[in-house]
Amino acid sequence: MNHSLVSIIIPSFNREGLLSEALDSVLGQTYANWECIVIDDRSTDGTNTFLREYSKKDGRFIIISKPEEFRRGASVSRNLGLQIARGEYIQFLDSDDILSDDKLEKQIYTLKNEDKKVISVCITSNFKEKKDAVIFDSDRKDFRDFNNPEEYFGVISEFGGYYPPESFLISKELIDFSGHWNENLTLNDDGEFFFRIIHNSNKILFNNDTFVRHRQNTGDNLSMLNSFQKANSLLNSWKIIEILYNTKYNASNSKYLDKKKWAVYNELKRTYPILIKENKLFFFNQKKRDNFLFKLDKLKKRVNLRLKNIFKY
Known part of the structure; x- marks a missing residue:
């Protein structure tokens, strides 16, 4: 079994009411070799206090209060997390989303014999409240392996966009090769970042045995x-x-x-x-x-x- 360290990076701003769900899903991982870096983007509610208290539960949580010299924004926060990360693999997680308990374990196992330019993704279940039923869209045409990026781009041209950020498990090596988050973009920064990751990957492996829960917002990018x-x-x-x-x-x-x-x-x-x-x-x-x-x-x-x-x- 590959016991590589996974760095989980969570940007957060004024999410005191939702953060516990995301952090509980990290704490509940069956794969134990992780560190979780939470970057508080100078929140004005009780987020920072909550994070400091929560981190006492487990020494693997690292809480960073973004310094004043850094601009606000999720991309800046994620890049700050990448600077600190010690892991061989990176798991991005938004502060209102949830990982299934075996997400890291299953994906690390998938990648154990692969080179560092291979990506693992998994099933996505959209939700609004944690109590909502976990429902999978079994007809999605991107819920499969892809032998190369062009094959993947061809499929999503027919029906939609990328997997959500929390679905991915990516090597730090591939991220460093592709470039970190573009801090000059205020919209579609995730689309541009994950295009570069997929574009530079050798193949995409799909885990149909684990999932993430992606909280639905009312709007989309456009x-x-x-x-x-x-x-x-x-x-x-x-x-x-x-x-x-x-x-x-x-x-x-x-x-x-x-x-x-x-x-x-x-x-x-x-x-x-x-x-x-x-x-x-x-x-x-x-x-x-x-x-x-x-x-x-x-x-x-x-x-x-x-x-x-x-x-x-």
């Missing part, structure tokens, strides 16, 4: 463009992703990039159209398709009007 800064961050994240994708694959033939950029284009068109105007080259194909669909819609309306007039008599 519905959170409530500021120009966030909209610009979303745009920049996809510029980075496209550049990196092109280093291995042909972006012009990618269904994955085409679908994702189309979704971003339509949201920016609705919220901050100036960003489309300022990034004509990046959105060239999307603008071309949009113009075609606009003309097609006008043509359909004309034809329908003529048919209506014909059958009126």
Whole structure:
């Protein structure tokens, strides 16, 4: 059995009411060789006091109060955690999510004979309250192994996005090779980070024998463009992703990039159209398709009007 140290990194801000559920799930792990680094992002409620008290239960908890010279934000907190982490493997966990008791044990076993560029992911169960039933979506097409990143990107181009952060178990070596979290992004920082991780991986191994519980929020990334800064961050994240994708694959033939950029284009068109105007080259194909669909819609309306007039008599 591989007894590698796992560093669990939890960023937290004003989560006094939910943190115990996440920390209890860490404390209950059947795999014992872990350290849990919780970075309190200068919370204004009782989070820090709660963390100090909770950490007395077990010396494997490391509580960090983010110094004033560090910017606020989850990406900054995670990077601070990575600087401190001593583990061979990294488990990211949001402060309101939950790990199943055997999550680390099962994934460490999966990776025991693999090189450090192999990722393990597991089943995700979405929930709102801890008492909610644990329900799995057995039809998800990404709930399987992938032999290479391109195969994975092809599958998720058809139906959705990445696994949630807590689903992954990743070697520190792969994270250091791929680069840490981009602290300049205020939206889709997780999408951009995990793209780099998957992009640089050799394969993805899926654990169907363990799970994480991912707390559902009311909105998603595209519905959170409530500021120009966030909209610009979303745009920049996809510029980075496209550049990196092109280093291995042909972006012009990618269904994955085409679908994702189309979704971003339509949201920016609705919220901050100036960003489309300022990034004509990046959105060239999307603008071309949009113009075609606009003309097609006008043509359909004309034809329908003529048919209506014909059958009126």
